[in-house]
Amino acid sequence: MLAAEVALPPPRLESEFALERAIYERRSIREFTSDMLTLEQIGQLLWAAQGITDTVRGFRAAPSAGATYPLVLYIVIPDGIFRYMPEEHKLVRIREGDHRLALARAALNQPWVSSAAISIVITARFERTTRRYGERGIRYVYMEAGHAAQNILLQAVALGLGSVPIGAFYDDEVQKVITCKEAPIYIVSVGHPR
């Protein structure tokens, strides 16, 4: 059982796995074993999506319009639901218990959402970006979610994991499962390929 706050191991910044190979091998995987992810793997996926890669300016792994950083990431794992805190590279528990099945129900009963070891729910505070860019900021937030999701998908391949991006879900239902204020935009489910 994970603690209410979990420090994530520092991300690895190098590997033998070429980026080109990750791009070539990436496929949506929808069948997973029941094996869970290690904290190292969870930390690496979250770092790839939103980790701080410039500690001086606080810039993150994925680009952001005007560095406004509207994205907030949550993870749904058997141990509970946690929010990713990029600045401290740590997890903060939001809910206890395994809510993967509830998340799958909110995602039109897609079975791979409940069988995946982890689902990363990408949510956003639109006002962080629309405050600066007005209505155009809305499209920027969606673009940014795509950047973050793609980083997760490619990082998963490089870790020997499988993943599937999920766009089909009821926003309000996902929000209820996560108990978050932010708007859910995208889910990436990740696990060990069967």
Ligand SMILES: Cc1cc2nc3c(=O)[nH]c(=O)nc-3n(C[C@H](O)[C@H](O)[C@H](O)COP(=O)(O)O)c2cc1C
């Ligand atoms: C915006 C978006 C939403 C998607 N939503 C879902 C989804 O809800 N469920 C699912 O199983 N796959 C989903 N996919 C994955 C696509 O079905 C998949 O990318 C496509 O079939 C091509 O296969 P590939 O990812 O293996 O290249 C989504 C992909 C994108 C880009």
